[in-house]
Amino acid sequence: MDSRWIGMGVSCFIIWIWLIVCGLPDEQSAMRFVVLMAIIQMAAGYSLGIYVNRLRQMAYHDSLTGVLVNRRFLDRLIREIRQAKNQHYPITLLFIDLDNFKKFNDCHGHMEGDRLLCQFASILQANVRNQDTVGRWGGEEFVVLLKHADTNEALAIGKRIQEQVRETLSGVTVSIGVASYPMHAATAEELTHKADMLMYEAKKKKDCMVVATR
Template sequence: MDARWIGLGSSCILVAIWLVAYGFPQGEIAVSLVSIAAALQLIIGYQTGKQMDQLRQLAYHDSLTGVLVNRRFLERLDQEVDLARRGKYPVTLLFLDLDNFKKFNDKHGHIEGDKLLYRFAQILQSCVGKEDLVGRWGGEEFVVLLDHCDTKAGLAAGEQIQNQIRHHLGGLTVSIGVATYPTHASDSGELTLMADNLMYEAKKKKDCILAASN
């Protein structure tokens, strides 16, 4: 739930408790003073919740690209795999790595390299649905979790990402590993390891996408 409304609700409860404990004010001045105090309490509660939301946003999202940080992505991955287990539907994990990113950085500098990573993250987000997850694994490695998606659909999404990268990032390419729960893994840990290993194999060839076999 949005922390702003939690803060506002908590303030309402505090105001109600105060009124019950001390009674409703009598007289016009007293009513005005209590009304002002109550309004200030509500504002404080709302603003405190807003600040908590902002801090949570910073903690959960990569400061450069805006996608989920590694730790938060892993937490969400565990949750989504658990939901998939209970709902008996597949989810597919993509590990992605920009090919020759170090050479790009060495040639153009780290500032341009950071811009490239930001654009890469934007492309990933544009290629997946709102219910899907995009995270930064580390450096130029990113991860995508496709909800209610089998391997065939995961490969199609990966190929679309590859086409967009070639078109929008000046000829750069991306290598991708694809694995699906429960087809290729029994839990989130196995799924992560499988997709990661496949990505490293794909990276040996460059501009390659490899999926786990059934």
């Protein structure tokens, strides 16, 4: 739930308790004061909620690219697999690594490297659906969680990402590992491990996508 409304709700509860204890004032001027204090209290609660939302955004999202950090991504994956198990639908995970990124950094500098990472994160977000989740696993490694998507659907998305990277990013390509729940793994940890290993297999060739077979 949005912390802004939680803050306002807590403020209203405090005002309600205060009115029960103290009662409503009889004089009109005192009543106006009570109303003014109630408005200030609710505004303070709303502002505190905005601040909490900002802290949550900073804690959950990568400061450079804006996508989920790996710990929060894994938490999301665990929840989604639990839900997929109950509702019987597939989930596919893409593990993606930028090929030749170190070479790009050495040639163009770290600031340009950071800019490229942001561009790549934007490409990922533009090529997935609203229900999907993008995360940064670490360095130049990214992950994409595709809900209600089997391996074939994930392959189409992966190919589209590869094509856009070739067209958009200077001399950089991507290697992708693809694994699906429940076909290739039974837990979030197994799924991330399998997709990660397949990504390393893809990196041996570069600009390649390797899909789990069992």
